[in-house]
Amino acid sequence: MNDSSTMEPADAALAVLEELKRQRSEGTRHLYMEESTLQGLEELLAGGKKESPPIAAVPDKPRFDQVSEPPAVAKVPLGTQAPEQEKPVPVSQPTPKSVNPALAKPPEISLPDGSKAERWNWLKERVLGCEVCQSELNPGAKVVFGVGNLDADLFFCGEAPGPEEEEAGEPFVGPAGELLDKIISVMGLSRESVYLGNVVNFRPRHERAYGNRPPTSEELNFCLPYLRAQLEIIKPKIVVALGKTATDGLLGPDPQRRLGQMRGNWHEYEGIPMMVTYHPSYLLHNPSKSSKRKVWDDMLLVMEKLELPISEKQRSFFQ
Ligand code: URA
Numbered sequence: 014m015n016d017s018s019t020m021e022p023a024d025a026a027l028a029v030l031e032e033l034k035r036q037r038s039e040g041t042r043h044l045y046m047e048e049s050t051l052q053g054l055e056e057l058l059a060g061g062k063k064e065s066p067p068i069a070a071v072p073d074k075p076r077f078d079q080v081s082e083p084p085a086v087a088k089v090p091l092g093t094q095a096p097e098q099e100k101p102v103p104v105s106q107p108t109p110k111s112v113n114p115a116l117a118k119p120p121e122i123s124l125p126d127g128s129k130a131e132r133w134n135w136l137k138e139r140v141l142g143c144e145v146c147q148s149e150l151n152p153g154a155k156v157v158f159g160v161g162n163l164d165a166d167l168f169f170c171g172e173a174p175g176p177e178e179e180e181a182g183e184p185f186v187g188p189a190g191e192l193l194d195k196i197i198s199v200m201g202l203s204r205e206s207v208y209l210g211n212v213v214n215f216r217p218r219h220e221r222a223y224g225n226r227p228p229t230s231e232e233l234n235f236c237l238p239y240l241r242a243q244l245e246i247i248k249p250k251i252v253v254a255l256g257k258t259a260t261d262g263l264l265g266p267d268p269q270r271r272l273g274q275m276r277g278n279w280h281e282y283e284g285i286p287m288m289v290t291y292h293p294s295y296l297l298h299n300p301s302k303s304s305k306r307k308v309w310d311d312m313l314l315v316m317e318k319l320e321l322p323i324s325e326k327q328r329s330f331f332q
Pocket of ligand 1: 171174183184186187189190211
């Protein structure tokens with residue numbers, strides 16, 4: 014792609030559009046754009062600011078060893094919400110910080126006595142009825158609660174629902190979920206045998222016409238008691254934190270934290286052994302053999318700890 018500083022805004026926008034269409038025709042469903050890239054594009058479209066950073070070719074492919082997981086990036090679901098050529102490309106303001114003061118007061122959850130199913134149903138009702146979560150929803154969207162086996166040994170913890178999840182009201186049903194399902198099945202398990210939850214129960218709202226935004230720390234903190242209560246009910250043997258946001262949500266934010274250093278080692282969340290690995294969305298936009306191998310190595314450690322059978326074939330995947 015050309016350097017945007019030498020392009021007219023309309024040409025730059027068209028070039029981006031063409032590239033997005035090309036990516037979609039090649040089957041790309043998710044891609045990452047640096048915040049600076051989006052801002053540069055917005056500034057160009059808003060009147061052309063000469064010092065705007067150049068529009069980076071999409072998808073942005075940071076060097077793997079520099080990346081924990083791309084932090085402030087937009088995930089653009091190409092298959093579902095491609096920009097339309099006839100309409101002007103929407104120009105939005107930078108993502109606003111959450112302004113909902115109710116988020117500052119996380120819910121106090123005290124689980125009732127009863128069976129796992131009774132406690133889980135109670136909690137689910139509470140979360141789906143959470144007025145703060147509901148007030149954060151996009152029009153027509155649903156609050157998303159965890160799903161799976163209440164006796165699961167393995168609890169996968171994601172970040173927040175995406176567009177497919179907020180529509181279905183179920184976690185991990187979009188492209189990242191499909192990949193997670195594959196990982197789970199290659200482990201010899203099934204989606205129904207594990208538990209899938211998110212740190213945040215609603216899709217973080219933003220003003221762009223497409224893409225996702227990572228949850229703010231207020232949003233993470235607000236929903237954390239709901240996640241903690243799910244862990245308290247399920248009592249898994251292992252929790253797998255998928256990506257940096259899930260890790261930050263569970264362990265608390267740490268600007269020094271690098272996923273590349275966290276993954277592959279055991280950590281602990283409230284006494285539960287915790288494995289950190291890359292989020293499936295990260296693999297979708299960075300599908301190199303070495304990234305897949307790293308996630309797989311992490312899953313092999315999980316399987317070993319759970320004393321699951323591991324075949325030679327499984328051991329040698331992605332080698
Ligand atoms: N990504 C997540 O982190 N959670 C989902 O439920 C879907 C995508």
